[in-house]
Amino acid sequence: MKQGFRQSMAWLHTWSGLVVGWVLFAVFVTGTATYYRAEISRWMQPELHRQAAIGPEALAHAADLAVAHLEAHAGEARSWFIGLPTPERPLVELFWRTRPGTAPDHVLLDPRTGAPAAMRATKGGDLLYRFHFELHLPPLWGRWIVGICAMVMLVALVSGIVTHRRIFSDFFTLRRDKAAQRGWLDAHNVSGVLALPFHLMITYTGVVTLAIMYMPWGVTAAYKGDQFAYFAETGQITKARPAAGQPGTLAPVGPMVARALATIPEPLERLVVSNPRDANSTVVAVFEEPHGLSHEHPQVAFAGTSGTIVEVLSGGLRPAAKTFTTMVGLHEAHFAGPALRVLFFLCGLMGCAMVGSGLVLWTVARLPKAGTATGFGWRLVHTLNIGTIAGLPGGIAAYLIANRLLPADLAGRSEREVQAFFGVWILVAAAGAAANAWLAPRQAWRGALAAVAGLFAAAVLADLVLARALWDDPAWFLGFDAVLLAVAAGFALISRKVDRFRAPGRARREAAAAVGTPRMERA
Amino acid sequence: MSGSLTLAKRAAVAGRVVLAVGGGYGIAALATILLSLTLPLPRAEAVTAATLASFAVMVGVVVVAFAARSLGRAAAILGGLALALALALRLATGSFPFGFGS
Structure with missing residues (x-):
């Protein structure tokens, strides 16, 4: 160097x-989809019918039913998480973990009866949301791998900016009429530069969401590693109340919900019950974020056995803590209304395009000359490119299709959907790898991308045929299907472009005059 | 960097990667500890500000590690930075970080 x-x-x-x-x-890709996590979950449970408003009495009643269910089924758990019904999602969602290290138990209840909700089991948008930062690996592994990749991405962004001589004119440059490599370079530059503030923001704030995990040494030095003490002192969580070691009885939570609602004007999102059978049990009511950029949930903590308020958190963060919560808020974009959310989504797509075109550019720039065999490294990169860029979207489409095709009462249904996701992803990747043997790279791309387009169109078809009778709001479901069709059309268009691309006469002649036609041009 | 890669060149690249990752994270961690303990802010604020800045520090160190003219030079710059931070920490707290030399 x-x-x-x-x-x-x-x-x-x-x-x-x-x-x-x-x-x-x-x-x-999964992060961009997560901007519509709630919508994906709604599409994947068409049995769910939305309600008008849910009053304070109905909320208190739902909370009482939730606690009754947990006392019967999760008495040994150290913490209970109770998601409360909203008009968009009128369900009680319970999580608890009996032993550390095991997967949490999860159940959905009807908020009026307390019986398990009668609808197909699915992970919905949560699969993509968790994949976004855990890659479906054990959480510690997944988060570290994603964090390391995000740091490398920051380095790639900074070095990419330095590499550019003419960052302003890159805004307006897309030379599709020149050689293939020039076109890919311009596509990489346009998608990278046009949304550059978004890319920098989303990468840095993404690392920041797990900052204390990645860089715990400040907390180690100043708090002897007690992260709960640190978060409580910043004002982001209520103070921990250690278990007394004496048995205790949880007071009815309905009145606590009513008092919490009277204290904070935001919609109530969930309850967290710690040490539910201890004399020092705690119930924390967590509200939705108030309007604004900051990821800052107001909270009211109750002493569990008496139901008296022990702490109220509502705003008032100091500057550094506010900066932290604002960065997390920017990353999650919960503040964004419909129009702004579309913009975030489009910026996310630009990020996908930037990464994808960069990967393709690497192979196009290193295309072997005609008549020479491709090296192992080139074939590896090319295979992984097809396997990822076509395979992952194909897996997402298969996940949606499986959601419509699998019987609603199938045992282990939500796991089957996840298997369809990974199964089709691996299938597309394997087909792309096998195609290397007898197809030119361009034909392999064309076939893989057309298959993905077909899968997304099939998801729409499956929805129309199998679930139309269940829709509570046909216009909404048709809108979602229209977006899926647009995705299918996008893949079909790219597939066609890859197929039809001919280098213009001048570039072709020059290439021919030099060393014969490269393989990608010939196909 | 294309063409024939000699063993020496490969070793130099591997050395830079190790230096950038280890040095980048180590220096960012040292800076976080130093700022967490010395910024004139309430304790929670100092830790938050230091941790938020640490990732920018790490990116900067990685860029320096790859931009330096030779591996030796990169190692010297990063070593010097780490040493300066460790000394500052020693002055601020009376002990070296992680118990070294105390």
Whole structure:
């Protein structure tokens, strides 16, 4: 690297981007989809019918039913998480973990009867949301891998910016009429530069959401590693109330819900019950974030056995803590109304395009000359590119299709949907790898992308045929299906473009005059 | 960087990666500890501000590690930075971080 600063940064950009590109692509795709996590969950449970408003009495009643269910089924658990019904999602959602290290138990209840809700079991949008930062691995592994990739992405962004001589004119440059490599370079530049503030913001704030896990040493030094004490002192969570070790009886939570609602004007989101059978049990009512950028949930903590308020958290964060919660809020975009959410979604798509075009650019720039065999490295990158860029969207489409095709009462139904997601992803990747043997790279791309388009169209068809009778709001479901069709059309369009692309006469002649036609041009 | 990669070149690249990852994280961690303990803010605020800044510090160190003219030079710069931070921490707290030399 005995070169100038710009050359060393170009090298760093190419190789750091390649090494983590596939993980980043998956993180960008699932993160972009997560802007519509609630909508994906709603589409995947068409039996759920929305309600008008849910009054304070109905909320208190639902909370009492939830606690009754938990006392019967989760008495040994150290914490209970009770998601309360909203008009969009009129369900009581319970989580509890009996032993650390085991998967949490999860159940959905009808908020009026307390009986298990009669609807198909699915992970809904939560699968993509969790994949976005855990990659469906054990949480610790997944979060570290995603965090490392995000840091490499930051390095790739900074080195990419340095590499650019003409960042302003890149806004307006897309030379599709030149050689293929030039077109891909411009596509990478346009998608990278146009949404650059978003890319920088989303990457840095993404790392910040798990900052204390990745960089715990400040808390180690100043709090002897007690993260609960740190978070409580910043004003983000209520103070921990350690278990007394004496048995105690939880007071009715209905009145606590009523008092919490009288204290904070925001919608109530969930209850967290700690040490429910201890004399020092705690019930924390967590509200939705007030209007604004900051990810800051107002909270009211009750002493569980008496029902008296022990702490109220509502705003008043100091500047650094406010900066932290604002960064997390920017990342999650819960503040965004419909129009702004579309913009975030489009910026996320630009991120997918930036990572994807960067990966393709690496292979196009290193296309072997005609008549020479491709090296192992080139084939590996090309195979992983198809497997990720076509495979993951194909898996998402299969996840949606499985949701419509699997019988509603199938045992282990939600796991089957996840298997369909990974199964089709692996299938597309394997088909792409096998196609290397007898297809030109361009044909492999065309086939894989067309297959993904077909899968998304099939998801719409499955919805129309199998679930139309269940829709509570046909216009909403048709709108969701229209978006799926648009995604299918996008993949079909790219597939066609890959197929039809011909380098313009001049570039073709020059290439021919030099060393014969590269393989990608010939196909 | 294309063409024939000699063993020496490969080793130099591997050295930079190790230096950038280890040095970048180590220096960012040292800076976080130092700022957490010395920023003139309430304790929780100092820790938050230091932790938020740490990732920018790490990116900067990685860029320096790859931009330096030679591996030796990169190691010298990062080593010097780490040493300066450790000394400052020693001055601020009376002990080296992680119990070294105390």
